[in-house]
Amino acid sequence: MPLTETDAPPASATLTVRSLLVWGLLAGLIGGLLAFGFASAFGEPSVDAAIAIEEAGAGHSHGDDHATQGEHGHGAEPAEEEVVSRAFQSTGGLGIGAVAYGLGLGGLFSLAFAFAYGRVGSLSPRATSLAVAGLGYLAVVLVPFLTYPANPPAVGNPDTIGDRTGLYFGMIAISLALLVAAVATARALAPRLGGWWSTVVGGVGYAVVVTVIAKLLPSFQEVPDGFPGWLLWEFRIASLGTSAVLWAGIGITFAALLQRGLTRTRVA
Structure with missing residues (x-):
C-alpha cells in the first residue's frame, strides 16, 4: 500500500506500510520512554502518598483486629509477603510497562495513520500524524477518562x-x-x-x-470519606499528563521520521 506526499512532485516519494510500521514502533519506543520519565516525576509521588494512606488505614484496622484477638487469646496472622517490591514497581516495572505499551500503541498508530492519510482532508503527512495523535488521545484517553476516571490506591x-x-x-x-x-x-x-x-x-x-x-x-x-481531594486531583492530572506525553511523543516522533523518510526518497 504505497503512500505519496500530496505536496511532492508526482511519483517522487512513496512509502510502504512496512516503513510506517517500523517508524511507528520507533515512535512508540520514544513515546514510552518520555511517558516513563513524566510518570516517574509527576505520577509516582501521588501513588506513594495514596499507598501510605492505604497502609495507614490497613494498619489501623489490623491494630484493632490484633487487640480483639489478644482479648480472646489468639495470635496475629503473619502479614502477606509482597510479591513485587514497590521499589521495582515504581522503577523497572513502570519503565517496562510504559515502553511495552508505547511499542504496541506505536504499531497501531502507524496503521491508523495509513488509514487516515488522505481521508481527513488535504492534510500533509506530518499534519495527518499530529491529527491522528490528537484525535486518538481524545477518543482513547480523554473521553473514557471523563466517564471513568483513574483512581489511586485506597480508592x-x-x-x-x-x-x-x-x-x-x-x-x-x-x-x-x-x-x-x-x-x-x-x-x-x-x-x-x-x-x-x-x-x-x-x-x-x-x-x-x-x-x-x-x-x-x-x-x-x-472515593472513601476523608481521602484528600488534592491527592485524587493530583493523581488524575498526572495520569492524563502521562497519556498526553505518550501520544504527543508518538505523534511528533512519527511525523519527524515520516518527513525524514520522504526527504530521503525524494533525494534518491
Missing part, C-alpha cells in the same frame, strides 16, 4: 473492579466507533457544507452522542 471498591474495567474498555470502543462515524459524516457533508462546517457538524455530533451514552452508563462513586 475504589475491589468488588466492582471487573465491572469498572469492562465499562472503561467498552467506553473506549464506543468512543472510537463514534469518532470514525464523525469523520465519515464530515467527509460526506464536505461537498455541500465545505470543510469547516462539515468538521463542526461531525465534531458536535460526536460530542453530543458520546455525552448521552456516558450519562446512560452506570457510574461509580467510590
Whole structure:
C-alpha cells in the first residue's frame, strides 16, 4: 500500500506500510520512554502518598483486629509477603510497562495513520500524524477518562473492579466507533457544507452522542470519606499528563521520521 506526499512532485516519494510500521514502533519506543520519565516525576509521588494512606488505614484496622484477638487469646496472622517490591514497581516495572505499551500503541498508530492519510482532508503527512495523535488521545484517553476516571490506591471498591474495567474498555470502543462515524459524516457533508462546517457538524455530533451514552452508563462513586481531594486531583492530572506525553511523543516522533523518510526518497 504505497503512500505519496500530496505536496511532492508526482511519483517522487512513496512509502510502504512496512516503513510506517517500523517508524511507528520507533515512535512508540520514544513515546514510552518520555511517558516513563513524566510518570516517574509527576505520577509516582501521588501513588506513594495514596499507598501510605492505604497502609495507614490497613494498619489501623489490623491494630484493632490484633487487640480483639489478644482479648480472646489468639495470635496475629503473619502479614502477606509482597510479591513485587514497590521499589521495582515504581522503577523497572513502570519503565517496562510504559515502553511495552508505547511499542504496541506505536504499531497501531502507524496503521491508523495509513488509514487516515488522505481521508481527513488535504492534510500533509506530518499534519495527518499530529491529527491522528490528537484525535486518538481524545477518543482513547480523554473521553473514557471523563466517564471513568483513574483512581489511586485506597480508592475504589475491589468488588466492582471487573465491572469498572469492562465499562472503561467498552467506553473506549464506543468512543472510537463514534469518532470514525464523525469523520465519515464530515467527509460526506464536505461537498455541500465545505470543510469547516462539515468538521463542526461531525465534531458536535460526536460530542453530543458520546455525552448521552456516558450519562446512560452506570457510574461509580467510590472515593472513601476523608481521602484528600488534592491527592485524587493530583493523581488524575498526572495520569492524563502521562497519556498526553505518550501520544504527543508518538505523534511528533512519527511525523519527524515520516518527513525524514520522504526527504530521503525524494533525494534518491
